[in-house]
Amino acid sequence: MIVYHEPSRTYTLHTKHTTYQLAVHPTGVVQHVYYGPRLRDCDLTGLLRYADRGFSPNPEEAGADRTFSLDTTPQEYSTCGVGDFRLPSIEFELPCGSRTADLRYARGEIRRGKYALEGLPAFYGGEEEWETLSLVLRDDAAQAEVELLYGVLEEYDLITRSVLVRNVGEGPVRLCRCASLCLDLPRSDLDMVTFNGAHLMERCPSRAPLRPGIQSAGSVRGASSHQHNPFVILCDREANEDYGLCYGAMLLYSGNFQAAVETGQFENARLVMGVNPYHFTWTLEPGGVFSAPEAALVCSEAGLGEMSRRFHRAIRDRLVRDHLRGRRKPVLVNNWEATYFDFDPEKLLAIAREAAALGVELFVLDDGWFGKRDDDNSGLGDWQVNTDKLPGGLEALAPTINGLGLSFGLWVEPEMVSEDSDLYRAHPDWALRVPGRAPARGRNQLVLDFSRREVRDHIYAQLHRVLSSAPVTYVKWDMNRSLSGVWSAALPPQRQGEVYHRCVLGVYEMLERLRTDFPEILVEGCCGGGGRFDGGMLYYTPQIWCSDNTDAMDRLRIQYGTSFCYPVCTMGAHVSVVPNEQNGRVTPLETRGIAAMSGAFGYELDLSKCTPEEKACICRQIETYKARWELLQLGDYYRLTDPFREGPYTAWAQVSPDRREALVSVVFGGARAVSPFRVLKLKGLDPGARYQVDGAGCWGGDALMHAGFPLPAVKGDYQAVQLHLTAVDDQLPPCNCVLIESGSINI
Ligand code: GLA
Numbered sequence: 001m002i003v004y005h006e007p008s009r010t011y012t013l014h015t016k017h018t019t020y021q022l023a024v025h026p027t028g029v030v031q032h033v034y035y036g037p038r039l040r041d042c043d044l045t046g047l048l049r050y051a052d053r054g055f056s057p058n059p060e061e062a063g064a065d066r067t068f069s070l071d072t073t074p075q076e077y078s079t080c081g082v083g084d085f086r087l088p089s090i091e092f093e094l095p096c097g098s099r100t101a102d103l104r105y106a107r108g109e110i111r112r113g114k115y116a117l118e119g120l121p122a123f124y125g126g127e128e129e130w131e132t133l134s135l136v137l138r139d140d141a142a143q144a145e146v147e148l149l150y151g152v153l154e155e156y157d158l159i160t161r162s163v164l165v166r167n168v169g170e171g172p173v174r175l176c177r178c179a180s181l182c183l184d185l186p187r188s189d190l191d192m193v194t195f196n197g198a199h200l201m202e203r204c205p206s207r208a209p210l211r212p213g214i215q216s217a218g219s220v221r222g223a224s225s226h227q228h229n230p231f232v233i234l235c236d237r238e239a240n241e242d243y244g245l246c247y248g249a250m251l252l253y254s255g256n257f258q259a260a261v262e263t264g265q266f267e268n269a270r271l272v273m274g275v276n277p278y279h280f281t282w283t284l285e286p287g288g289v290f291s292a293p294e295a296a297l298v299c300s301e302a303g304l305g306e307m308s309r310r311f312h313r314a315i316r317d318r319l320v321r322d323h324l325r326g327r328r329k330p331v332l333v334n335n336w337e338a339t340y341f342d343f344d345p346e347k348l349l350a351i352a353r354e355a356a357a358l359g360v361e362l363f364v365l366d367d368g369w370f371g372k373r374d375d376d377n378s379g380l381g382d383w384q385v386n387t388d389k390l391p392g393g394l395e396a397l398a399p400t401i402n403g404l405g406l407s408f409g410l411w412v413e414p415e416m417v418s419e420d421s422d423l424y425r426a427h428p429d430w431a432l433r434v435p436g437r438a439p440a441r442g443r444n445q446l447v448l449d450f451s452r453r454e455v456r457d458h459i460y461a462q463l464h465r466v467l468s469s470a471p472v473t474y475v476k477w478d479m480n481r482s483l484s485g486v487w488s489a490a491l492p493p494q495r496q497g498e499v500y501h502r503c504v505l506g507v508y509e510m511l512e513r514l515r516t517d518f519p520e521i522l523v524e525g526c527c528g529g530g531g532r533f534d535g536g537m538l539y540y541t542p543q544i545w546c547s548d549n550t551d552a553m554d555r556l557r558i559q560y561g562t563s564f565c566y567p568v569c570t571m572g573a574h575v576s577v578v579p580n581e582q583n584g585r586v587t588p589l590e591t592r593g594i595a596a597m598s599g600a601f602g603y604e605l606d607l608s609k610c611t612p613e614e615k616a617c618i619c620r621q622i623e624t625y626k627a628r629w630e631l632l633q634l635g636d637y638y639r640l641t642d643p644f645r646e647g648p649y650t651a652w653a654q655v656s657p658d659r660r661e662a663l664v665s666v667v668f669g670g671a672r673a674v675s676p677f678r679v680l681k682l683k684g685l686d687p688g689a690r691y692q693v694d695g696a697g698c699w700g701g702d703a704l705m706h707a708g709f710p711l712p713a714v715k716g717d718y719q720a721v722q723l724h725l726t727a728v729d730d731q732l733p734p735c736n737c738v739l740i741e742s743g744s745i746n747i
Helices: 303-318 345-358 393-403 422-426 453-469 493-517 535-540 552-562 589-597 612-634 701-706
Strands: 002-005 010-014 018-024 030-037 090-093 104-112 130-139 144-153 158-167 173-185 190-198 201-209 213-218 231-236 246-251 257-263 269-275 282-284 289-291 295-300 332-334 362-365 407-412 472-477 522-525 543-545 571-575 600-603 636-639 649-655 661-668 690-693 698-700 720-728
Touching: 002 104, 002 130, 010 130, 010 144, 018 295, 030 173, 030 295, 158 173, 158 282, 158 303, 173 246, 173 295, 190 213, 190 552, 201 552, 231 257, 231 269, 231 303, 246 257, 246 269, 246 303, 246 535, 282 289, 282 493, 295 303, 303 636, 332 345, 345 362, 345 393, 345 612, 362 472, 393 407, 393 453, 407 453, 453 472, 453 493, 493 522, 493 535, 522 535, 552 571, 552 589, 552 649, 552 661, 571 589, 589 600, 589 612, 589 661, 589 720, 600 612, 612 649, 612 661, 690 701, 698 701
Parallel strands: 332 362, 332 600, 362 407, 407 472, 472 522, 522 543, 543 571, 571 600
Antiparallel strands: 002 010, 010 018, 018 030, 090 173, 104 130, 130 144, 144 158, 158 289, 158 295, 173 269, 173 282, 190 201, 190 231, 213 257, 231 246, 246 295, 257 269, 636 649, 649 661, 661 720, 690 698, 690 720
C-alpha cells in the first residue's frame, strides 16, 4: 500500500511487515525518512532534524536558513557537485563541461500495477498485487527529468527501485553516472556483508562493521563476476540468523556494477547501488530515455534468515520465469566432467543409457559438439554441429537419446569467438578490441561485440537453426571470460562509454528472443560456473550453474553464501567423481548427493564407470530427490550452521510453508575419534506440533528447536545424514520420544 499525506508531503510505502517513508521538503529536495518494521500510517518527518553545520553549504531555496544542507539531509537520490559531498547517485556532463546534477521534485503519482522497464530484467506480477510510486524530479540546467520508480509487492515484503532519465531539452544530455538505488540510513553502527570470491569459490560472505569513509563491492569485468556479487546486506552489529534488523539490496544486473556505502560525518550511512560508473557514459538525444537496472530491497526485523526467505519467495515467484513452475525440473546428467572434449556418440550413449536406467531424465551435451572444437582454443562462433565427431548431427543423436527415455540439452557460449573460427576470419571487427592495442585473450578467446545488432542477429540465426534441428529441451548458456579491450567499431569515440552496458542489454535481448522462440526450453545460465549469478540473469535463466567447483565440501560454502539472496532452486548443483577434479578431495557419494540435491539437481560424471554399489546409491538419491523435490526446492530455507566457521558439521533445513514437513541435511567434517555427543537445534518448526523423524521416533517441535536432536556419531570423513520430519496428527496418542543410538538413523 502506498499512501500520500498532503500536510506533511510524505509518501509512505507499506509492505506486509515493513514501512518506507519519504518526504518532499519545501525546497523540492526528496528526503528519505524511514525504512524499517511496519508502522501504522504516520508522519515521521519529525525524525528529520536540521542544524547549521560548518562546511555544509545551503541551496538557493533555503534562503537565509543555514540549517538545510544537501550535505546533511537524508535523500532518496543523491546529486553531485551542488553541496552534497557524499556518494552521488547521478551525474550529468553539461554542455559547458560541468559534471554536476541537481534535482527538485516536480510531481508524483501512485498507481496500481508495476512500472515497466524496457529491455531490462525486473520483478513482475499482477496489477492487483503491485503498486507503483513515480516521482519525477527535474534538473533544469541539465534539461533532464529523473523519474524515481518504486514498486511495492506488499505480500512479499519487497520494494523495487529503478530510475528513468529523460532528455526534455533540445540538445543531447550526457549521463556519466546513474545509480538504481540510494538508501540513506540515519545510523552507521551497522555491519556490511558482501559476497566475494574467485572462479571455483564464489560468494563467500564477508562481514565487517562500517567504518568512516567508503566501502564497496563491484565489478569492472563486464559480468557481475565471481569476485563480487550484486547483493549486499547492511545489518545491526549483533544481527544473526534469527535476530536483528537487516537490509538486503540486490541489483538485477549482469554487468559492471557498484554497491558502495559511505559512512558520513554525522554517524549516518548511504548505500548507492547501480551500474558501475567506471567507463560509463550515456548520451540521450532529445526525447530519449535511459533506464537504470532494477534494484530490490528487503528489510527484515527478524534476522538474516528471514531476510533470505523473503528474497527466496519473491525471486522464486516473481522474478524467475519458468515454464516448469510448480512442476519438478528434470534430473540431468552433463557430460563435461565425464568426457571434456573427448567424446563420440558411443561414449555419450553409454552415459545416457546408464543414466536412464538410474532415473536421470535429461542428458546435456556440453562443450565440443560444434565447429572445430577439440579443445578450448578454437571453434567459438561457429555454431554448426561437428559431424566428424557426431555423424548425423543432433538430428541423429537427440532422437536416440530420446529413445532411451531422456530429453536432450545442449551447451552454448554465444557471446564469444575464437580467433581460429570461420566467424572471426570473416568478421574480425566483430570482436571487442581497442584499435592500436593487442587484445588480451582469456581462455584463448575474444568477446563478441554484443552491442551490435548484426552480430547478435548472426549468432542468433545460427543458434535458432541448431535448436530447431533437434528436440532440445534445455540450453546451458555459458560465458567464459571477463571483458577487456572494450571498444566497439560501431560507435563514435564519445559514445564508447556505452559499450559495456550495451553488451549487457544485448545479452538480455538475445535471451529474451530465445525465450520467445523456444518457450519450452529450460535455459541454465553459466559463466565459468557462478561468474554471473545475479538477479538479472535469473529473469531469463531460471537456474544458474553455481560454480565449476563440484567438491561437496566447497559447495556447502558456495551454496551457503549464495543462499543469502538466491533460492535453492536457482543453484545448479551436480554430483561429480572423486577425487574431485578441482581440489582432489574424496567425499562419500551419499554426501555429494545431499549437497547437490539442495540445488537444481544433477550428475556430472561417467555413470557407465560407476560400480554396482554406486549405482544403487545414485538410484536411491534420485528417488529421494523425486519424492522430496517440493520440500527441497520450494521449502523455506533455514541455515542451521555457518560452514565458514570451524565446526564439526554443516547443517541446513527446508521446511514446508505449512510447517508440517521438513528435511534436515547434516554434513560432517573430518573424522575424529571419541567425538562428543552432538545435538542439532532445528528451526522453523511448529513448536506445538509433534514430528515423526525418519527412523528416530517422534519428537515435539518445541523439543527439536530448543533441546535439539541428537546427531549420530559417524565414522569416516565427510559423512552426511538427512532427516525427514513429518508432523503427526494431533489426534494420535502422545508419542514417546525414542532416543536413537549412534548411527542408527535410517538414511
Ligand atoms: C565452463 C563451464 C563448465 C563447462 C565448460 C565447457 O567452464 O562452467 O561447466 O561447461 O565451460 O567449456
